[in-house]
Amino acid sequence: MNKKGLFFTVIVIAMFLVLFFLSNNYLSRVKDFEGNLKGTLVSDQIRFIEDSIVFEYYTKIIDLKPGTIERIGEGQIRIDFPNAGRLPSLENKTEMIRLYKNYTEGRLSQLSNVNITLINFYPNLTIVPYGSVFMKEGNNLTFYNFNYTWLKKVVIELKVNESEDDIDSISVPSDGDDSYPSIKVKIRDTSGSGKGRGEEILDEDVNLNPSTKNSFVINFSSGSSVRVDFGRFNGHDGTFITHVNKLFANVTLFEVKYKAVNQTVKALGGNFTLTKLNFTKNTELVIASE
Secondary structure, eight states: OHHHHHHHHHHHHHHHHHHHHHHHHHHHHHHHHHHHHHHHHHHHHHHHHHHHHHHIIIIIISOOOOOEEEEETTTEEEEEESOOOEESBOSOHHHHHHHHHHHIIIIIHHHHTOEEEEESOOSEEEEETTTEEEEEEBTEEEEEOTTGGGEEEEEEEEEESSOGGGEEEEEOOOOOOTTSOEEEEEEEESSSSSTTOSOEEEEEEEEOOTTSEEEEEEEETTSOEEEEEEEEETTEEEEEEEEEESSOEEEEEEEEEEEOOSSOOEEEEEEEEEEETTEEEEEEEEEEEO
16 A cells, blocks of 8 residues: 555656646746747837838938939949929928927837937938938038049939020030039929920030039029039038029939949938837938948
8 A cells, every 4th residue: 555655646746747847838938929929019119110210201301202222334333312302392301300309209209118319310311431411401402522532423303393485594514524523404394294204494414623613503584593503612512502592393303423332332311229128229210222
């Protein structure tokens, strides 16, 4: 009897130990699953907020449609924004950035329970590694090229709410040395729907000295005008400015070509950090990348 009782006790203890290890293993797996699920949910939420910030900045503040960056022949990089918004920009973009930053870091952080910090957040974008800066404010689209030696070409195409028949005068700068950047200005009126349609008002492509003042100017009989400057403006060489006065213009193409570099070329709008629980993501606000 004693032997049978001892044997029975050993069996019970063994079964208890098996059940104990099985339950511990199950609980460990459940805990790992819950941790992975929580991590996935946090990651998905942060990705959603990240995409939302990029979209708001891209389409509403900078007012651009998605662009492309690619390497082309002759050792060049081409950056295209096929729809770069409207001029004049009626919103105060500096104020828009301030309000959006305050809302995002404040109310949106509270509602989403995610700590959001926007860094170097301005109403412009920077082309890295060239250091060129693109911005629109008021009646101007401005493109600074602080190291213009990399610059090969700038193209802007506009559709304006004026007619070819209403041109009062046109002034085009003289073509310069082939070593200078090429500046192409193409302007059409709105008589025709779709890209590239409408009566042609101006189509010029000239090489211009980035250290002097060069301007394309179109005056209309209504008193409105379009001016495209390239050269030494706002105290900087290599500056490109499109200015409209008393008219509306849709920027149907903004394109830049540079000498190629052995680095990834990106258009950036600053940085931001997203933190929730023990998960932190630091990311660049990428507007376009090759």
